[in-house]
Amino acid sequence: MTTTVDGSTASAVTRPSSARRRSTHRSPGSARGRSAPLTFLRRLVSPIILIALWQAASSAGLLSADTMASPATIAATARDLIADGTLGQETLISVQRVAIGLSLGLVTGLVLALLAGLSRLLDDAIDPPMQALRTLPHLGLVPLFIIWFGVGEEPKVYLVAFGVLFPIYLTTLAGIRGIDRRILEAADAMALTWWQRVRYVVLPGALPSALTGLRQSLGIAWLSLVVAETIAASSGLGYLINQAREFGQTDIVVVVLVVYAVLGLVTDGVVRIIERRALAWRS
Secondary structure, three states: OOOOOOOHHHHHHHHHHHHHHHHHOOOHHHHHHHHHHHHHHHHHHHHHHHHHHHHHHHHOOOOOOOOOOOHHHHHHHHHHHHHOOHHHHHHHHHHHHHHHHHHHHHHHHHHHHHHHHHOHHHHHHHHHHHHHHOOOOHHHHHHHHHHHHOOOOHHHHHHHHHHHHHHHHHHHHHHHHOOOHHHHHHHHHOOOOHHHHHHHHHHHHHHHHHHHHHHHHHHHHHHHHHHHHHHOOOOOHHHHHHHHHHOOOHHHHHHHHHHHHHHHHHHHHHHHHHHHHHOHHHO
16 A cells, blocks of 8 residues: 555545444443343343252152242242232231331431431430440340330331331431531531521432431331231231241241242332432432
8 A cells, every 4th residue: 555645545544443443332331231131031040940959859859848848839829828818918018017117217217317417416415325226136125015015016117117217327327427528618608598508418418328228227127027027916927927837838938938028129129219310410
């Protein structure tokens, strides 16, 4: 190839190479989008293999039905419980208890965190007893709650609220204390009122930590409910487990545990969606 004085031949050579580089470049997002279904299918392989081995061991008599029911039996039991409405009714009762207890715990924890985070005097009054109470094993308070509130709905709801209270309090308070001091100084320079300071500075600054605490609180809420319903309850998913344990019905126990797992995943997924939308400004 010849090279002209003005360099036109050289530019003609370099253009195709740059075009090839542009054509072969792919954004990471598009690659992840195309590989997401394949990744999901790959992640299903190991659970399917485990269930198949479980079923094979049960069919061969290596795994006794008294010890653990087979997947086929569990699936049939789940179908029967859904068909007669038992599973749906007890699930709804448990969801209502978690919703009430979670709401009480979240509101109380957020209010206490805001008060302690915005006032040095209130921090000295609120934080020491909260730090002391959070070290208590709250699941061990079930007998005391039964003595105080009886065997109705109150001990179950309050146990959930007590378990939820501390994660949301600690994470929100940490978020408030972690706000950049320059932002607070800018709020002072703009002469914001107390409410404007909370609304436009404190709450947005503490929101990422608070949402993390919400995800932790959801896991503790379901754990608290399982314990409360298996000790003193006449309804709910925990009551189903307790009844199945007394009669050695491992299939019902596994069905209810699966329902608990699904509910936990669903609620965690809802919080993830809220987190992506509420914190879209971070990206």
